[in-house]
Amino acid sequence: MMADAIGPLLILVDPQRGGVRDFADTLAARLGADARVEVFEPGLAVEPGTSVLLQYSGYGYARYGAPLHLLAWVRRERARMRTFGVFFHEAYTSGEPVTSSAFWVAPLQKYVAFQLARNSDYWLTNIQDTVQRLQPVAGAAPHRRLPVFSTVGEPEVLPDAAARERRIINFGSEHLRAETYRVGGDALFRWAAQAQCEIHDIGAPIRDPEVAATLKAHRVHLHGRLPSEAIHELMGRSMFGVVRYPPGFVAKSSVFAAYCAHGLAPVLLWSGAYGAHDGLQAGTHYLAGMPQAPVPPQQVRAISRAAFDWYSDHSVGAHAAAIRAFLQA
Secondary structure, eight states: OOTTOOOOEEEEEOSOOSHHHHHHHHHHHHHOTTEEEEEOOTTOOOOTTEEEEEEEOHHHHSTTSOOHHHHHHHHHHGGGEEEEEEEESOOOOOSOOTTSHHHHHHHHHHHHHHHHHHTOSEEEESSHHHHHHHTTTSTTOOEEEOOOOOSSOOOSSOOOGGGOEEEEEEESOHHHHHHHHHHHHHHHHHHHHHTTOEEEEESSOOOOHHHHHHHHHTTOEEEESOOHHHHHHHHTTEEEEEEEOOGGGGGGOHHHHHHHHTTOEEEEEOSSOOOEETTEEBTTTBEESOOSSOOOHHHHHHHHHHHHHHHHTTSHHHHHHHHHHHHHO
16 A cells, blocks of 8 residues: 555445535545545445544434444444544533433433444544543544534635725524524624624525514625635635634534634624633634624734634644544554
């Protein structure tokens, strides 16, 4: 095998379309012809000598987030695999109220996640919280924490601040964007007006009639779904990106990753404490909450640079290099 070859690599994903599939497709493209993405099916047979990298989020494989059939498949096919790795996008739920179904299935979710980690040759995840959950039970298997990367491109250098236009981007799934508008409320539109910024909405049309009417009333630019190249170009020439996300979990957000990769100044909306998580610090790498006045240009540039530099350690290339290192160890 050539020094940089990894041998055949099967990247397994759940049947859902969305961020995890985009993540896997982007990673496979960077790893090259040896890697291919395939949707998991219980009858799938692994070709002997093939390495398998499972992209794991329990709810993608099973309604209640505890895919025992997936675990049974891993045990059945394990001997055929040259190596078995897991990227834990999610491990299991916790802190749910007793009235929630998630509370009752959490032990099963833990069991599946723990067994996958124990059966792996290596594992990765996106936030430190998941590392702390899995490391005590995963044995000696090597692991890495790598926040997710942008699936809509990565500029090699920080785009020129002087070339940026006064735009606020709201990007992501329909649900995420609608929730961002609800949480931002009138304050978002007041800030945009004060800062003389246009709001640009990228993604599937929002069907909630109240939110849709608000966007129309405030003349939000509705782009709908765009190809990655167009999103990449638009973000590279904009100033801010807004998203509602828990600070302790934002390193697993591909939307936040895209903002950072393109050097936008992220605006993170949350109702609780912000704190420091996964190398991110409120006020340094993002604006915590909705600004009450125009943000000084020097602060925008400083946050843009800090977010871009934070992202560079876990770019697509960094992820691919980590996978290669595990496969060639």
